[in-house]
Amino acid sequence: MESSRNLHGDLEAMRVFFRSGRTKEASWRKSQLRGVLAFLMENEREIMMALKQDLGKHHAEAFRDEIGILIKSLNYALKSLKAWMSPKQVVPILVKLPVIAVLSTAELLPEPLGQVLIFSSWNFPFGLSLEPLIGAFAAGNTVVLKPSELAPACSSLLANTMTTYLDGNAVKVVEGGPSVGNARVGRIVMAAAVKHLTPVALELGGKCPAVLDSLSCYWDREVAIKRILVGKFGTCAGQVCITIDYVLVEKKFLSTAVELMKAVTEKMFGENPRETNTVARIVNKQHFLRLKNLVDDPRVTASIVYGGKMDEENLFIEPTILVDPPLESEIMTEEIFGPLLPIITLEKIEDSIEFIKSRPRPLTIYAFTKSKTLERRMISETSSGSVVFNDAIIQYAADTIPFGGIGESGMGRYHGKYSFEAFSHEKAVVRRSYLSEFWFRFPPWNEYKLQLFREQSHFVFFWGPLLQIVATI
Missing domain, CATH: 3.40.605.10 (Aldehyde Dehydrogenase; Chain A, domain 1)
Structure with missing residues (x-):
């Protein structure tokens, strides 16, 4: 008390x-x-x-x-x-005030x-x-x-x-x-x-997708995958609101993507990431058990293609890659907030747009592509706090662009x-000169004044800017 x-x-x-x-x-x-x-x-x-x-x-x-x-x-x-x-x-x-308010200035x-x-x-x-x-x-x-x-x-x-x-x-x-x-x-x-x-x-987060267009970034696949994995496993072990939550890739490129991810993960974090001290631990036992429960579903466990080891005593989960866990499972309906990375396969990469649109609006969408058509569609047809092409997390470090979400991912912006x-x-401050006045703005009202009001509403459109310039001279 x-x-x-x-x-x-x-x-x-x-x-x-x-x-x-x-x-x-x-x-x-x-x-x-x-x-x-x-x-x-x-x-x-x-x-x-x-x-x-x-x-x-x-x-x-x-x-x-x-x-x-x-x-x-x-x-x-x-x-x-x-x-x-x-x-x-x-x-x-630019401020088209009515004629009756001419010789006015304003500031914020x-x-x-x-x-x-x-x-x-x-x-x-x-x-x-x-x-x-x-x-x-x-x-x-x-x-x-x-x-x-x-x-x-x-x-x-x-x-x-x-x-x-x-x-x-x-x-x-x-x-x-x-x-x-x-x-x-x-x-x-x-x-x-x-x-x-x-x-x-409110900065809340959400399931931020990454779209990996393997065809258009063929020669840069390894760079793209490095950026995906450091944005997931190398940033507070994925316990970040803007981390990549899942990856969308075409079925025909799945095996190539998975093999590259395995190789890059071992190169960056080592064969035993806990010993190399390169991946953060889970914040506490409650969150560890929440993540463990996500993969305890037998259908999800079966989708693990890399990693999966967990150390409850030390609150450590190694980088884990999953392929096509059930879309109705918790790992695909709840924000993961940990080092578990599902890969979802699509018939064609353009299907990623509808996939993203069918889910709550994320804090960020990451798209790794060189296709200008896909880029334009991703910008115009999806809604998110931000869109980043060909990298991950970098928008957080930018002071000159706003950071924030929309809908379930938050509201407002900062940085x-x-x-x-x-x-x-922003307080509006308006100043008016005493040098001009219009008698018909004051009561008593009559039809003649009504007609003058109608006429001056057209007058402001054509002559208002000129009169406003006079106000600053």
């Missing part, structure tokens, strides 16, 4: 601090971003150790997927903050939302905590961060070390509580937010300037 009272007191103190206007200053925002940057630079070893302890991530993977990306994002935000904060001038010639001014709550997931404990935090601070908000209790070492480092680099009036890290991350929990969050009319952005916008409200 005491801790609850303390939390409410801290939240009220943060609201008071926000109302002081301090967070709206560019100097304050930059100081918080520099604080996060200093935390990452000065605690790199501790961050790597925490990721190793919680998830078994190799130090190289930890830097590639979390530390390095965050440093890049922070430098980009610091460089861009002045431009992001600046009001956007609305070009008058970004202002912070206020107090922001960030729930982060355990699979990227630092990336999914600090990427939105960067946007929230850049936009001038105070932040309550709730890291996942499933990554306790990382959560503790954020709560006890990172906060010392930041303004304690504006940030609080709350540990403990249930994890958040799938569509079911997303609905719970949305229901709670609706009661307070609180805007929400780079889109994070700033996610935590900002």
Whole structure:
């Protein structure tokens, strides 16, 4: 009870601090971003150790997927903050105001939302905590961060070390509580937010397909398969919302694809991946057993063509490839979130479009093809948070494009300037001159004024732009 009272007191103190206007200053925002940057630079070893302890991530993977990306994002935000904060001038010639509002100008001014709550997931404990935090601070908000209790070492480092680099009036890290991350929990969050009319952005995930067009990328098959496998097995052991969930390939190329996958998997991860320390472990026993249950179905077990070994004591599952498990089985209806990779065969690769359309919209679609026709169809006929051609996962590292889902895979978007916008409200500011006025805009009404209104509605179309230019002279 005491801790609850303390939390409410801290939240009220943060609201008071926000109302002081301090967070709206560019100097304050930059100081918080520099604080996060200093935390990452000065605690790199501790961050790597925490990721190793919680998830078994190799130090190289930890830097590639979390530390390095965050440093890049922070430098980009610091460089861009002045431009992001600046009001956007609305070009008058594009704003066709009615004639009666002539000699007006407008701009869009970004202002912070206020107090922001960030729930982060355990699979990227630092990336999914600090990427939105960067946007929230850049936009001038105070932040309550709730890291996942499933990554306790990382959560503790954020709560006890990172906060010392930041303004304690504006940030609080709350540990403990249930994890958040799938569509079911997303609905719970949305229901709670609706009661307070609180805007929400949700990154949820989904079954992200990869389309392997073996014919069109004949000479690049090995490169394509390397990119598929590192995006699946080499990124937190597939425990990632944007990882490849399954691969679609033509039946006639199945044997070639499978043999290449086996060879590339052994080359990258070794004959015994647990000993080579190149594949992360499963986060906890509950998730291990969930994955084990996916392949315990005899029909699914029979579809395994590579791997399949599991070590419950060490929470390790080796990279596993399956061919045509039943489409109604759980492994094909639920998000896998682990190192199990089903291959689904099709008569022709174009059938992949209908296959994808028949399922909930994914966070990302990956298509490995050189066919411009298939590429155009994939873009125009499918719906997803993003589409990536000829690689996997790289969209997450891009600061200049938005990251987010649609439908079951989420809502809202962030990364780079889109994070700033996610935590900002664009306030419209309109200014009108006293130099002109139209008498017929005011009551009392009559038929003559009605006729003038009708005439001026045509007038604005032809002459409105010209009058708006006059307004800026």
